[in-house]
Amino acid sequence: MKSQSTPVSIKKPGHAALSARRADLTALLGAFCLVLSAIEYMIPKPLPFMRLGIANLPILLAVDLLPFSWYMVLALVKVVGMSVISGSLFSYVALFSLAGTLVAATVMWASKKACGRLISNIGVSILGAMTSNAVQILIARFVIFGESARYITPVFLIMGLVTGAILGLFAERFSASSKWYARARETGFPAASQPPENTPLSNSGPGEAHHD
């Protein structure tokens, strides 16, 4: 799909340069995960791992920006970075975050790649949020709540549905109008995308300028 749509005018960067640009983009998206998680940290919650999931927004946006290996690196950067900032790296909170994020990221990636244009960001986001919450309930069943985990399951899943839909709506709107997003797509998949007609952007992302 990528090579078929390669415009002749766009030069393919070398492997090392492309890798450096993707690393840069991963770091930037990871930073946004950390900022959003810091915002989320300030929102009161009944349990430390019961989150709205707004920090997953960059991961949702990254489905179309990064190849799978870098995409999973982004998920790991989010978990490790958040755990370092909050100091919860060795706690169950990090375990919940790691399991929820990795499984949700994989499901979002797979659903987008399998369904393509048939699924919107809202659908992808809802799937990710529901999966993340389901995995966290499963872990909570074994390490915290025991059999009682079934009582919080409906609340968690409804929360996942609502927050997933809201995040998906945001991602849908942002990806449609953002100049940065168009540029980031070029960086992640330089052969696959072209800047929109109304946004005269250069082909070289800042990542290329940094590391070449």
Next chain:
Amino acid sequence: MTEQTPRASATPSPAKQKRAAAKAASRARKAERKEKARAKRSARAARYDAFFEPSLLAIAGLLISIAFLFQKATLLKIFIFIFFYFFAKSSGKKTSIITTILVASGIILANLLVPVGRVMAKWGPLTITEDALMGGIDKAFTFEGLIYISKASIRQGLKLPGRFGSIVASAFRYYDQIIEYRGRVHASTFFSDVDELMLKVWDSAAEPQPLTAASGPAPAASAKRSAWSYIVAALLVCGAYFLLVLPSLLQ
């Protein structure tokens, strides 16, 4: 109509003024107390970070967490939890007894919902059973204890190794830039403002630091730590493992 409004209603009564002044004074006192607490916490964090190397703390914290996780004696676990709480507090991290009690109570209560073991008491629709209660207490203190030891041992100057560590470090640099971003994000122009922020942050990183310089968001003091920090860390790890085997030694 407005001309007929009595003047007294425009200016608050003396009682109201007094109440407002008392409220303002109380708010000021509260803010002052908060500021003092914040300053004390910062001083504690500075002392702690000057004493311990972040990587040494992380390794010691990981080893202690494992020993704590496998601790079978609930009483010892509670004792270790209290130690972790004060250790995290002395490290300058924010701690809250109220939040800890609320979360622990929630976990214990959730475990009590499914009765297991001997019935100890009945409280309305809730049956308190021995195994469910002990299991709940154990899980609650494990959960909270791991949070506090993690808070004390994971410092923001922690360096992660390898290429992954360099990407995390790069993410932290971007994080600092986003936090320091001077522009504003308004509700009416939210999407374009966020877009502008992303473009500016990405473009502003024209001269990034080398990717090998891995570090957390706020690097700690790089002064050379004394050998005492290694001795203290080793003692803490040994203490945790001694407490782990203590119940079987006593049997």
